[in-house]
Amino acid sequence: MQIRVIPGSSAAIYRQIADQVRRAVVSGELSIGDAMPSVRVLAKELVVNPNTVAKAYAELIRDGVLESQPGRGAFVAKRRNVFTRAERTRRLDEALDAAVSAGLVLDFTSDEILARMQAKLEELK
Amino acid sequence: MQIRVIPGSSAAIYRQIADQVRRAVVSGELSIGDAMPSVRVLAKELVVNPNTVAKAYAELIRDGVLESQPGRGAFVAKRRNVFTRAERTRRLDEALDAAVSAGLVLDFTSDEILARMQAKLEELK
Amino acid sequence: MQIRVIPGSSAAIYRQIADQVRRAVVSGELSIGDAMPSVRVLAKELVVNPNTVAKAYAELIRDGVLESQPGRGAFVAKRRNVFTRAERTRRLDEALDAAVSAGLVLDFTSDEILARMQAKLEELK
Amino acid sequence: MQIRVIPGSSAAIYRQIADQVRRAVVSGELSIGDAMPSVRVLAKELVVNPNTVAKAYAELIRDGVLESQPGRGAFVAKRRNVFTRAERTRRLDEALDAAVSAGLVLDFTSDEILARMQAKLEELK
DNA sequence: GTGGTCTAGACCACA
DNA sequence: GTGGTCTAGACCACC
Known part of the structure; x- marks a missing residue:
């Protein structure tokens, strides 16, 4: 998938990244089990700090959209109802x-x- | 017009104020040329920091919703569009x-x- | 409330902080609406980086334990069922x-x- | 003994291996002096990186659960306690x-x- | 190689 | 003053 960040936007960069991943997941562009680009790779590609990408991923993991396998990377998680x-x-x-x-x-x-x-x-x- | 702020809301207070003024203008509750309450009066009424009200007014003035007449106060402006x-x-x-x-x-x-x-x-x- | 971090612990510092706040909330030591110490103040007290405290607070906010009022600080939130x-x-x-x-x-x-x-x-x- | 690793688990793989060996020792499934499978054999069997198995064995040796006999392999050790x-x-x-x-x-x-x-x-x- | 954590220090938005 | 965001760079655990 292709992610773009607009530096001048009012939305925080990590927010732009997270939203685009969310959208790709619901649109079917990303499927369950798909590997996400590594934090470092995506950071380099977007020319942002790795921590910023990590923050976006952390939010997605917390919301159950992605799953992290330590040392292996982040993957699109099975859809599950997390919230009431x-x-x-x-x-x-x-x-x-x-x-x-x-x-x-x-x-x-x-x-x-x-x-x-x-x-x-x-x-x- | 009556403005209410919800302190626990996720929306910034200045944003709540600005949006409600905007809405009142759009709905016709406020007409062109109407005088707005002064920053100090409104701040006291809403029990918020005067800076917060001033910020809301500043945004409305910047967006052309209000006009400031120095020494007299703020008034509802003639509509004009800033962006294409x-x-x-x-x-x-x-x-x-x-x-x-x-x-x-x-x-x-x-x-x-x-x-x-x-x-x-x-x-x- | 008194928070202590054990630097030698295997648990991440931000995790220790978050867990202790959680415990204080369920034990009743912290009540709904109580103000938390500011990120900077707690960071200075614990002699850790403000970002580390901010990360702990962010997790607690995300889980609905705390609420943030921008510019005012973080407060103990009303208990609500967030998760299924x-x-x-x-x-x-x-x-x-x-x-x-x-x-x-x-x-x-x-x-x-x-x-x-x-x-x-x-x-x- | 039969060891299983669950790749999707939040627990680290080396941790899963170590815990299962520990359990087998405590339960009596493994007895003092029993030979453990070699790192390479177990790694092949579990389809994991040999380094991962080696790490699990290293922890068990450090904790006194296993003993390494250089050139011969790892064996279940006589129980001793490391911590008070x-x-x-x-x-x-x-x-x-x-x-x-x-x-x-x-x-x-x-x-x-x-x-x-x-x-x-x-x-x- | 991967992600996870922490530090130091900066700037901005908001009250 | 407050929190929110971002950068740069470090170290560690894990594969």
Whole structure:
């Protein structure tokens, strides 16, 4: 898979990396058991500090998206339900709030944001 | 208008304030030329640091939502757009993409994500 | 609360800190809403790098034990069920496996380990 | 004796090997003076790196569980204790404390933790 | 070679 | 003042 970081973005680099991996996993671009590039390799490729990549991987491991086999590397984990319904909803809300907030800052109306979201979700089907 | 801040929220306080003002402007609750409460008055009312309110106002002024008339206070400005249409859309997409992938990783369906988003935007109206 | 780190321990420093906070929370030594010492203050007190303390806090925040209010500090969070039954069991197993492994390395028998565990749990009642 | 390694486990492979040998010695499956398979033979059998087996043997030799007879191989040693009773107990307590606090934070009761621990130790017998 | 941990020191966002 | 992020570079455990 191809990961890109936008240095000027407001999103933290480790966050950009984690989000793109998440997206690749849900889109099927990455499959269960696939090996991730090593921390050092990806860091070199993205021209960022290895610790930054490690932080992204750590978050993904903690959320059950990746699994680490010490000394061997990180791998895409079997999908498992880690969080309770309430916690999942809380996290979804947090993500949606951030998007809404960004949309409002950009002076989009509620309707425009919703329409764009709908279009985006239709694409995935 | 009535502004409320939720201290425990993950959103920064200045962000909560700015978003609510923005929303009030978009919804018509605040009209062009309306006077905003002074930084000190609003800070006292919300029991937050005046710097925090000032920061929210600064962002709104920077984005052209408010206008500062030195010595008189801040007023709701005539609408103007700072970013190009393309740039605004690009930024909105980025924010929505992050929310969508977060939702999908959390094992929500497209429909669930959209429904939740819709509910959230309804609340704002 | 008083936190101590044992530099010679096999457990990572950030892990020792996180575990002690966890213990203080479940024992009631720390209550909901209590403010944690700031990252810098605790780091100075323990004579460790602030990043190490920050890493411990980050883990506790991620697990829902603490909450961070940006610019204000970290606070003991309301207890909420973050993980599914299966995930909680998985995590408990992981913790117990580590303890059993440590016990076996120390040449204790299964019965001795269990007896010691039982005594320890009785104390808590 | 039959040793099995689980690659996906969170426990290090050398640790799994060492623990199983330890258990076999404690349970009497291996008796004093019994010859262990050579590092190379066991490595081939388990399909792991010989260094990994060597590391497990080294730990067992260091802890006095095995004895190395240069040129002849490794043998089950006469039992002797490396740590004082007090030191062993202190270390066991440390490990058990960590497991207990992890369990309590995960909202398990003392009884649940104990039951799970018991089940786990039964399996080992 | 791999990931895991820790240090030192920097800059930014926020209150 | 607070936490959040990032860099650079080190050492260790493990394969």
